[in-house]
Amino acid sequence: MHKQPDLQDIRSAHQRIRPYILKTPVLTCTALNRMVGAKLFFKCENFQKGGAFKFRGACNAIFSLSDEEASHGVVTHSSGNHAAALALAASKRGIAARIVMPSTAPPIKIAAVKGYGGIITFCEPSQESREHTAEKIVKESGAILIHSYNDYRIIAGQGSSALELLEEIQDLDFILAPLGGGGLLSGTAVAAKGLNPKIKVIGCEPKNADDAYRSIKAGHIIPSDYPNTIADGLRTSLGDKTFPIIRDLVDEILLATEEEIITAMRHIFERMKIVAEPSAAVPLAVLLSNQLDVAGKKVGVILSGGNVDFSGFFEALR
Amino acid sequence: MHKQPDLQDIRSAHQRIRPYILKTPVLTCTALNRMVGAKLFFKCENFQKGGAFKFRGACNAIFSLSDEEASHGVVTHSSGNHAAALALAASKRGIAARIVMPSTAPPIKIAAVKGYGGIITFCEPSQESREHTAEKIVKESGAILIHSYNDYRIIAGQGSSALELLEEIQDLDFILAPLGGGGLLSGTAVAAKGLNPKIKVIGCEPKNADDAYRSIKAGHIIPSDYPNTIADGLRTSLGDKTFPIIRDLVDEILLATEEEIITAMRHIFERMKIVAEPSAAVPLAVLLSNQLDVAGKKVGVILSGGNVDFSGFFEALR
Known part of the structure; x- marks a missing residue:
């Protein structure tokens, strides 16, 4: 695949991978809706095989x-x-x-x-x-x-999560995804804007690893510099294939502090009763920080994965 | 309600509470099926309002x-x-x-x-x-x-979880529920045996709080004596309303060690990516300990709740 993927490429990717992937559930949570003041729809890739959208x-x-x-x-x-x-x-x-x-x-x-x-x-x-x-x-x-994100085949595959979400919940006003190397966000943006040009696509990045935010502002890729964030999936830099897609299709990149990410992760554990890794909690962290006016809107969130190291937690129980 | 509930009472309870409760999902997990060698169907009361079947x-x-x-x-x-x-x-x-x-x-x-x-x-x-x-x-x-378990209205309400599970998965060979005071297990047994007398109903109790196991063996209630188990929901004794139902309808009571309970809980977190409290992990602990011959069978598990104190876990992340 040698050209930037479009909606049709994401549909083809979805057809191709359908026999192997799990169609992940979309979960809602009354308590979190109340806290954010919007209707949230979580596309739960933590339940995907391998524990993540990857x-x-x-x-x-x-x-x-x-x-x-x-x-x-x-x-x-x-x-x-x-x-x-x-x-x-x-x-x-x-x-x-x-x-x-x-x-x-x-x-x-x-x-x-x-x-x-x-x-x-x-x-x-x-x-x-x-x-x-x-x-x-x-x-x-x-x-x-096969590069982990700077690859059009990878980008098209990651976009299938948003495709499933938007086929199930058709009138979303916003869709939020975590942003590291940009594979998931690129695929999400192509799928979402292809299906509905009016939907707002928001990339969510740790403040401690804000290289994509700065890259889009500067107009060229600024490499991440071994950033220190708990969201270990989001420490990578944009690539030459993800940068232009995000520059052209993503409406806004918003940042969350470490404290906000940990708090959001805790809410997912305690309110939704599901396991999310720190990277997956960044969109909720952004929503809870009130940077985005989503009052009364329908908001899709790609909950990207659930691979958490629980060694310490279970050791402490013994 | 002054008589021991039957299937019809559980159906009536279900009708009564339906507008307020969540119809919880039934989840499966390939990895756990492989580990146990059976087809497991988890009725996820951790997603119930309030975080438990209660x-x-x-x-x-x-x-x-x-x-x-x-x-x-x-x-x-x-x-x-x-x-x-x-x-x-x-x-x-x-x-x-x-x-x-x-x-x-x-x-x-x-x-x-x-x-x-x-x-x-x-x-x-x-x-x-x-x-x-x-x-x-x-x-x-x-x-x-309103007693927490020794009350026919409570027992009938708790049975609605098994009712929903058996309406969704009709040909279960076994159904397992945690056993503390016996409200959940009594309701589960009445619903399951009422719908299908051939189904095996198994009560799952911590070895460190095996008062119900001993009570059924002795033929009278032996009170629990401040047992030390991580499964804090299962420390209570049977009551005069739950004892006879369990004696008459439950096929077997099986025990799990603290180590087995913690390991099972960890598998639920890591494999299923959902949050279960220790009490809710006791049935899986029993299944993983190979006490029960379930090879190739369809096994229902009431995953009773997900109220876990994560203070320590999230403190350690900071």
């Missing part, structure tokens, strides 16, 4: 490959949900997934990739080492590199 | 009252989910709920009762003081005492 894009990339391409397997560098998602998607097609992970990756993430049959190559914990190691594997094995 | 029984009790009875309000003694559920149900009818709580009750439980408009009277942290204080309020105000 499986949608990974599946689309894997099942877009020709048989010849697929025969060499795939490779990616990621320390997060994309690594596990790609390994899982590759296993569905019965091909090899080579995952480059920093040697410092949390044991829980390493276990997830291994559990889905991914073949791990460890590297130094730097962007250069990650990219270099992945390129070396491409050269040696002919495996296809 | 709202069903409380609603049935409150809306069963005549206008004359209701005019004096209701009273109960409880430090757990029943207190909040009764306050919430009373607020739906617009009547007063007086809640007797031990002065040692956790602040989060006190806040929940206050949040629903309950009027709290504190007492000493003993069974005698709780009962005495409640009786005094009955005498002074004419309020109707």
Whole structure:
């Protein structure tokens, strides 16, 4: 896929991945509606296979490959949900997934990739080492590199979540998604504006990792600089494929503090009784901070994932 | 309601409370199915209003009252989910709920009762003081005492969860429910055996609070003796109304250790991405301990509630 995806590409991606993904539920919560003063519709990708929306894009990339391409397997560098998602998607097609992970990756993430049959190559914990190691594997094995967000196949797959949400709740006034590298937000914007040009699309970014906010303001990509945020899925920089989509289709980028993100996450646990990872709580954090006038409106939220490390919590119970 | 409820009483209770309760979803989980070797259907009362099944029984009790009875309000003694559920149900009818709580009750439980408009009277942290204080309020105000489980109206209301589950998944081989005072298990057994006499009904109790297991074996109620279990909803003793129902209709009572309960709770968080309180994890703990031959069978599980104190978890994130 060599051109920027449009609504039709997202529909095609959705058709392609439908046999493998879960059609995630849309949940509502009276208590949170009351707190925000709007009608919120949470598209619960925490229930997606692999525990995050990443499986949608990974599946689309894997099942877009020709048989010849697929025969060499795939490779990616990621320390997060994309690594596990790609390994899982590759296993569905019965091909090899080579995952480059920093040697410092949390044991829980390493276990997830291994559990889905991914073949791990460890590297130094730097962007250069990650990219270099992945390129070396491409050269040696002919495996296809699938970047975690700066890839049109990935973007089209991620957009299928918003597509499902907007098919179920047709008259949303707003749709909010977390913003890290921009794969999910790009796909969400293409789907939402394609279906309804009047809908407002809002990117939600941690204040401590506001490189996308600053990039859009500056008109060019400003790389993130190892930002310190609890929303570990949102530490990445925009890419040359996600930047123009977000610049052209997203209405606004809003920021949330660490405190606001943690509070929002707690409300999701305590009020909705579901598990959301910090990145997934950023849109609710933005809504609760009253930066956006949504009074009485219908607001869609992509609740992006639920992969939380509960080791400490359960240790404390013993 | 002065006789032991039958299926028709549970149907009537369901009709009565339907406008107020949430019809909770039934969730499945591939990973847990694989671990147990059966098809599990979780009836998610953690999503119920008030965060637990208790709202069903409380609603049935409150809306069963005549206008004359209701005019004096209701009273109960409880430090757990029943207190909040009764306050919430009373607020739906617009009547007063007086809640007797031990002065040692956790602040989060006190806040929940206050949040629903309950009027709290504190007492000493003993069974005698709780009962005495409640009786005094009955005498002074004419309020109707609604016990948290030893009450046919409560039992009939709690049975509506199993009724909904069995209407949705009709050919269950087993149904499992946690067992504390026995209100939920009694209602579950009456509904399940009424709809399908062949279904096996299993009560699931913490090994550290196995008074019901011992009571059924002995043929008379053996009171629980301040048992030390993380499943704080299951520390109570059987009552004279729940004992005979469980004796006559429940096929087996099985026990889970503290370690098994915590592990099961963790699986619910990590695999299902939902929040379950320890008491709600006891049936899964029993299933994972291989005491019951459910291979290839369809198994219903009443996931009773999701009121967890996350203070420590979120403090640690800061």
